[in-house]
Amino acid sequence: MAKTKKNRAQQRREWERRIWSALVDYANTGENNHFKTLAVDALDWIGGDADDLDECRDVKRGATLEELAARHHEDIRTMLAWLSAPQDRRRAESACRFLMRHGNAIKMTWSDTAFDTNDKDALLISEWPDEIGSVVAPVCRFIKDQIDRHDLMGEPLRDVIPIGMCDREGCGKFRVMKLNRPGHFFCSNLCKAKFHQAGKSSDEQAAYMRNYRKTLDRNKPVGGRLIVRRGRKRKARRITK
Numbered sequence: 739m740a741k742t743k744k745n746r747a748q749q750r751r752e753w754e755r756r757i758w759s760a761l762v763d764y765a766n767t768g769e770n771n772h773f774k775t776l777a778v779d780a781l782d783w784i785g786g787d788a789d790d791l792d793e794c795r796d797v798k799r800g801a802t803l804e805e806l807a808a809r810h811h812e813d814i815r816t817m818l819a820w821l822s823a824p825q826d827r828r829r830a831e832s833a834c835r836f837l838m839r840h841g842n843a844i845k846m847t848w849s850d851t852a853f854d855t856n857d858k859d860a861l862l863i864s865e866w867p868d869e870i871g872s873v874v875a876p877v878c879r880f881i882k883d884q885i886d887r888h889d890l891m892g893e894p895l896r897d898v899i900p901i902g903m904c905d906r907e908g909c910g911k912f913r914v915m916k917l918n919r920p921g922h923f924f925c926s927n928l929c930k931a932k933f934h935q936a937g938k939s940s941d942e943q944a945a946y947m948r949n950y951r952k953t954l955d956r957n958k959p960v961g962g963r964l965i966v967r968r969g970r971k972r973k974a975r976r977i978t979k
């Protein structure tokens with residue numbers, strides 16, 4: 739039983755990180771495909787699925803996903819900027835307003851129909867969305883759920899909201915934190931390299947970049963032949979770079 743519980747917790751953690759990643763991808767690019775991935779993942783979070791996209795009130799009223807991706811991009815960026823640095827109060831008010839307007843616009847149906855009498859640990863209630871105010875409503879509900887875990891359950895902020903902004907000045911991209919540890923934090927290896935170059939002479943910069951490229955080369959997968967054993971037979975296949 740303990741194993742099942744652990745697996746469920748693990749699955750939930752991976753699920754949450756997937757939604758945070760989709761949020762960061764959309765916030766960083768504003769692209770429609772990332773917005774759609776985010777919208778479907780968040781619908782899943784509240785017990786819906788991709789079919790429910792058409793049931794969202796803004797889509798029903800004729801808005802396309804492209805229009806909605808453009809409409810909400812700045813607000814979602816403001817939201818992530820607030821979450822990544824809540825001590826900076828400039829964005830708090832508008833982020834909270836956005837969160838409340840959309841996060842509150844979902845009506846759920848609760849039912850005990852999925853209860854399994856053969857399972858001692860069965861779920862008491864299953865729930866799914868009945869009315870969804872907008873495509874970003876499930877996204878806001880997800881964020882509010884994570885905030886509740888911090889505010890109400892006392893979980894550490896970065897365990898439940900693993901969002902940070904790249905430390906390179908002028909970059910402006912967000913990133914999902916893998917580990918919460920002190921030090922600088924970057925959206926990519928390139929930003930990390932650029933950050934460490936700042937303030938160095940051009941000779942020092944060139945030396946740094948040579949070293950950086952060497953590291954990249956070392957981390958490249960090695961080409962050549964790989965022997966894959968299957969049973970007693972030996973099969974070789976070519977690895978393509």
Ligand SMILES: [Zn+2]
Nearest residue numbers: 904909925929
């Ligand atoms: Zn960056």
